[in-house]
Amino acid sequence: MEFHRDYHIAWILSSIDHHVVAIRFFDEIFHRYNSTSSGIAFTLGRVGHHNVVAVSIACNTSQSFAGDIVDSLLREFPSIRAAFLVSADGTVPRNGNVRVGDVVVGLESSMKSGVVYFDHQETTNQKRFFMTSQSQHLPGAVLTAANNLKSQCGRNDWLRRLEQDWPARIPRPTAFRGGSGELDDIQLVAPEEIDKADDTSLELTLNYEFRRGFPLQRQLKAFSGMIASSEQMLKDPPLIDSIAASNGILCFETAAAKIKSRPFMVVSGVTSCSGDT
Structure with missing residues (x-):
């Protein structure tokens, strides 16, 4: 999506539980969705003047990360320049x-x-x-x-x-x-x-x-x-x-x-x- 290019900062969370806690710090949440192909959850929002995307696995399983979460993140948001x-x-x-x-x-x-x-x-x-x-x-x-x-x-x-x-x-x-x-x-x-x-x-x-x-x-x-x-x-x-x-x-x-x-x-x-x- 074209608006994904407006996101330059990513938060990578180690579980969906931590994801839910982290997005409480967003000043505004624009959109939340799960990728069915990668099993990864995305939350798009704003922190201060910055658009931020939070990402984690979509559900807690015995495997902490499904596939390569960073590769999936960059496919969805190719303009990311800083990740935490x-x-x-x-x-x-x-x-x-x-x-x-x-x-x-x-x-x-x-x-x-x-x-x-x-x-x-x-x-x-x-x-x-x-x-x-x-x-x-x-x-x-x-x-x-x-x-x-x-x-x-x-x-x-x-x-x-x-x-x-x-x-x-x-x-x-x-x-x-x-x-x-x-x-x-x-x-x-x-x-x-x-x-x-x-x-x-x-x-x-x-x-x-x-x-x-x-x-x-x-x-x-x-x-x-x-x-x-x-x-x-x-x-x-x-x-x-x-x-x-x-x-x-x-x-x-x-x-x-x-x-x-x-x-x-x-x-x-x-x-x-x-x-x-």
């Missing part, structure tokens, strides 16, 4: 600063893609990190957006948008205010900036608490750094901790490795810590 893969199965090492509920963005301090792919079985058998490939670049539009978010003006604009335009059906965040009364900065925390001896010294990425009758024990954070992806999650907690420490990996996830084409930024929500039962 949002996964929600991140696992982090026990001794790191990233915690359950935090977010890790696959972006190195050099502004290169911070995602490595590894073989789960070989890594388990050999008790060492068996890397198969690494994403080398990100689209210019994605890097521009990341740079903008790191700037003072970009952080302030983003926080104002969260406060003012958050959809009414999502619990509204409130900015944490320090002793000066000013809004704390939104910041992506790079691995070299993490003080492992004092987690409280970190500047918070997004300080908020949901109004559900109780305060959060710990404010959630977002980090930028290395993400390791494999088709199956490692099950050996000491191995996870060792690989993370020796390779500078912030979290492990499985969604990115299940997609053949990889021209996207990976954003991983952390749902478990190594050793959790």
Whole structure:
């Protein structure tokens, strides 16, 4: 369709459940449909001034991705220039600063893609990190957006948008205010900036608490750094901790490795810590 050429940004979700949650952040939804040939669900909408298409499998099955979701996306929307893969199965090492509920963005301090792919079985058998490939670049539009978010003006604009335009059906965040009364900065925390001896010294990425009758024990954070992806999650907690420490990996996830084409930024929500039962 000709109007599909008006869409340049895509959100790739790891399940239809996450798809439903993600589109609640759209300011306006124009159209929703499923592709019968590929088994993929599409939602077309607007976020701010941008037309965005959200895409995922159309139903939850044992197979996370039916075919190559990126190829299907680009066939339907050939004008896509920036794509973000949002996964929600991140696992982090026990001794790191990233915690359950935090977010890790696959972006190195050099502004290169911070995602490595590894073989789960070989890594388990050999008790060492068996890397198969690494994403080398990100689209210019994605890097521009990341740079903008790191700037003072970009952080302030983003926080104002969260406060003012958050959809009414999502619990509204409130900015944490320090002793000066000013809004704390939104910041992506790079691995070299993490003080492992004092987690409280970190500047918070997004300080908020949901109004559900109780305060959060710990404010959630977002980090930028290395993400390791494999088709199956490692099950050996000491191995996870060792690989993370020796390779500078912030979290492990499985969604990115299940997609053949990889021209996207990976954003991983952390749902478990190594050793959790």
